[in-house]
Amino acid sequence: MQSEQPPLGSGVIILMVGAALGIAVAAYYYFVPLTGVNGTIGAGLVLFSTVAMLIAAALMPLFSSKAIYMTLGLLCLLDVFLTALAGYFLHEWLLIAAMVVALVGVIRAISRFSVIHRHQGARV
Amino acid sequence: MNFRSSLFVSCIALTAAMGPVWAQEEVPAEDQTQAEQPAEEAAPAAEPAAEEDAGPQMFREYQPPQTDDNLEGIADPLLGSGGRERTGTPMQPEEARWDSFHGQVNGQKYAPLDQIRVENVGDLEKVWDYHTxxxxxxxxxxxxxxxxxTPIFANDTLYLGTPFYRVVALEPDTGKVKWSFNTDSTLEPLTQPALKNRGVSYWEAENPVEGEACQKIIYLGTMDAQLFAIDADTGEKCTDFGEDGVLDVNQWNTVNDRFPFSLLQPPTIAGNHVIIGWAGKDWAYSEAPPGAVFSVDPQTGELQWAFQTIPDELREQTGTANVWTAMSVDEDLGLVYMPISSPSPNYWGGNRVDEVPYATSTTAVDLETGEVVWSRQWVHHDIWDYDINSAPTLMDITVDGEEIPALIQATKMGFLFVVNRETGDDVWPIEERPVPGGDGSVDGEYYAPTQPFPTxxxxxxxxxxxxxxxLPADIVGAGSCSRLFDDLWYEGMYTPPTTKGSGVLAYPDSAGGVQWxxxxxDPETQTAVVNTSHITQYIQLYARQEYDSQTGGSGNESGFYPQEGSPYGMSLFSAFNWLGMPCWKPPFGELVALDMTTGDVKWRKPLGMSQKFGFYMPESMGSPTIGGPAVTAGGLIFIGATMDAKARAFDLETGEELWxxxxxxxxxxxxxxYEYNGRQYVAFVAGGNSIIKDQVGDQVAVYALPE
Incomplete structure (x- = not known):
């Protein structure tokens, strides 16, 4: 049984950095004139999705439940893919780069948690 | 294509709303043999109609064309005799000028400037922009x-008209405002679904009187047909023009005046003539103001001549067939070329079964008298709203070793008609081919048995x-596209409107093909460049009672239009699935280059990207287009025109996008x-149009090479 809060691992930190970069890029494209997508629903959507990603990443270390942690991780993974896809169709190439960073982070966070959980399981 | 990306294509849905905005602003298998027959022999040349009244002010009676009536119900070509006396003013300006809507009154949109070239256009940078x-x-x-x-460059100034009916004069190298003039005109969309403006016109006296005002004049028209004359140097009204500087063009709106004229297109200026067409309200009325073009004195506004487009006996029972777009002029031949729109109502013609020879035509009239010299009707008995919607482009071309003074008339139908601009005679054969008749569901209609097809x-x-x-749209729509197409009648272009099924498929529709x-x-390489759209819509007629019960009356509901006074209301919709994806295969818009010595396509490519909610569709699909190109001696094409709101430059020779x-x-x-102080500039106006995308702007951006 999971009984300890997972540490703030490097995966989560990288995910948060990727999400923060994504927010910066998405905000730039949404708010700055002449980006080609400024003020559009699509650009607003990726701004929302990257903010959601950052919040989810920040919440991950707060939950000791594997189910919640993994659910948040998988949602972040889905968020990363869909945001990158939207970035492709919005021609926000830097957003895709940010999502690559976030992808590294979320994979690392999920896999690290699994390792920790196995070790903790072995101690019980 | 996944679900999310399918959303992106719904951008084309915006074109569904284009209906009336566009407006004003196949041969059946058994007929193929006939359709492939050689071109019919041109009708004998007719002399211009005799002048009846040589008075200085002329509101001329309609002059019927004198032709041999070869085909019943079809206006035969009225050809000029040629041999016109030339004035010596070259059709091709000797210097670079961009002082009219299409750059030059010949409609070429050509700048003989080569500072910006294929090799360096990539270095182009924005030198200023201005928001009105x-x-x-x-x-x-x-x-x-x-x-x-289109901004005009004249008098060392860049002049703009705005959709709030103001004139702004800017320094051409910095964008600094020299002066502005506000007409304080009504900002009510009296005849249009939007506040529209297509710019201003410029005139200057041949022999300016030093120290006197209004030797150079800017003209701006308004939604309620007031034509303002403004001193190009000072921005003050020219009080000798009309009444205190304003000419009420609506004073000539005397028949079926259900709506006022609107002067959205700047007048065409040639010599001592300000030539004025007007825009009206399409699809609403059966009886509407009949088409007319007016020529007035540039300094006084006094009427010089008026050209009526509809026969006298039909003027009360139909209307429009107006000129709402730019005209072109050959000052050497002394001819004005008028692109004339379709008569009212647009999708039922039972009230006008007699010939309306100048409707949906290119008609050449004498610059000094307004008398018709030649006329070619491009759609007989038009019941598709195929207005001729752009100024013909004049060009001297060499075909089979013969130098021909020609013009090319682009159309909504996607046809490009090329004729001798002196006589109206074919350059390449234009054939009358059989087209489908009606299905018997529409009372009182007449169907032209043939239509002109350029070879x-x-x-x-x-x-x-x-x-x-x-296929992607059909899958997402669970087969709705296939079902819709199966339910739409189509036997090739000119399949007439019907009350049956879901109606008739219109391809191209009134928004399709080429716009204004x-x-x-490019006269150097004799290459023509044009952008085109591929839009599929469908039209259905409704008997009056059914229309009124379906729509709650003869209102102006989206997609439904009353054609008040006719027995049929109508609807027009774009062919989309439930998600707004177009049911027809891309590309949705293209840029095309033509070798005018052979008439062959040099290259064609999808133009721009469609966009919805910010999401771009692949470039290979192109974008519906409004706007048009300009070409330069530097071997370049400059064009915007696309949903993605980009200005672009292409290599004229290859079509490669360079910037x-x-x-x-x-x-x-x-x-x-234009060129100013030795530097070449390219100016774009980003104003938007809900026809293409629900995005508006007030930006002028000017580009040049780094100093």
Missing amino acids: GDVSDGSGDLAATVWSA KPAPLLDQAEKPEVW GGVAF SDQMEAPIVANPAI
Whole structure:
């Protein structure tokens, strides 16, 4: 049984950095004139999705439940893919780069948690 | 294509709303043999109608064309005799000028400037931009704006008209305001769904009187047909013009005046003539103001001549067939070329079964008298709203070793008609081919048995076959596209409107093919350049009672239009699935270059990207286009015209895209190209048009090479 809060691992930190970069890029494209997508629903959507990603990443270390942690991780993974896809169709190439960073982070966070959980399981 | 990306294609849904905005602003298998017959022999040349009244002011009676009536119900070509006396004013300006809507009154949109070339266009940078402030997205008290103004460069100044009916004069190298003039005109969209403006016109005296005002004049028309004359140097009204500087063109709106004239297109200026067409309200009325073009004195506004487009006996029972777009002029031949729209109502012609010879035609009239010299009707008994909507482009071309003074007339149908501009005679054969008749469901209608088909250049889109259903849209729509197409009647272009099924498939529709940006022409390489759209819509007629019960009356519901006074209301919709994806296969818009010595296509490619909610569709699909190209001696094409609101430059020879920049809204006007103090500039106006995308702008951006 999971009984300890997972540490703030490097995966989560990288995910948060990727999400923060994504927010910066998405905000730039949404708010700055002449980006080609400024003020559009699509650009607003990726701004929302990257903010959601950052919040989810920040919440991950707060939950000791594997189910919640993994659910948040998988949602972040889905968020990363869909945001990158939207970035492709919005021609926000830097957003895709940010999502690559976030992808590294979320994979690392999920896999690290699994390792920790196995070790903790072995101690019980 | 996944679900999310399928959303992106719903951008084309915006074109569904284009209906009336576009407006004003196949041969059956058994007939193929006939259709492939050689061109019919041209009708004998007719002499211009005799002048009846040589008075200085003339509101001329309609003069019927003198032709041999070869085909019943069809206006035969009225050809000029040729041999006109020439004035010596070259059709091709000797110096670079961009002082009219299409750059030059010959409609070429050509700048003989080569500072910006294929090799260095990639270095182009924005040197200034300017926002007029005259913009509305329609969310407040004001209607949305539609700004299609090409800036004009004259008098060492860049002049703009705005959709709030102001004139702004800017320094051409810095964008600093020299002066502005506000007409304080009504900002009510009296005849249009939006506040529209396509710019201003410029005139200057041949022998200016030093120290006197108004030797150089800017003209701006308004939604309620007031034509303002403004001193180009000072921005003050020219009080000798009309009444205190304003000419009320609506004073000549005396028949079926259900709506006022609107002067959205700047007048055409040639010699001592200000030539004025007008825009009206389409699809609403059966009886409407009949088409007329007026020529007035540039300094006084005094009427010089008026040309009526509809026979006297039909003027009360129909209407429009007006000239709402630019005209072109050959000052050497002394001819004005008028692109004339379709008569009212647009989709039922039972009230006008007699010939209306100048409707949906290119008609050449004498610059000094307004008398018809030649006329070619491009759609007989038009019941599709195929207005001739752009100024013909004049060009001297060499075909089979013969130098021909020609013009090319682009059309909504995607046909490009090329004729001798002195006589109206074919350059390449234009054939009368059989077209489908009615299905018997529409009372009182007459169907022209044939329509003109050019043999060269090839049509810009393939109207002979029903457009193919686009599989992704059909899948997402659970087969709705296939079902819709199966329920739509189509036997090739000119399949007439019907009350049956879901109606008739219109391809191209009244929004399709080429719009008012027209054709650009490079006289050095004799290459013509044109952008075109591929849009599929469907039209259905409803008996009056059924229409009224379906729509709650003869209102102006989206997609439904009353054609009040006729027995049929109508609807027009774009062919989309439930998600707004177009049911027809891309591309949705293209840029095409033509070798005018042979009439062959040099190259064609999808133009721009469609966009919805910010999401771009692949470039291979192109974008519906409004606006038009400009070409330069530097071997370049400059064009906006696309949903993605980008200004672009292409290699004229290969079609390769060489440069682009983002604007704040679609560029729905031709660019302007000019030289000032030894530096070449390219100016784009990003005004937007709800026809193409729900995005408006007030930006002028000017580009040049780094100093």
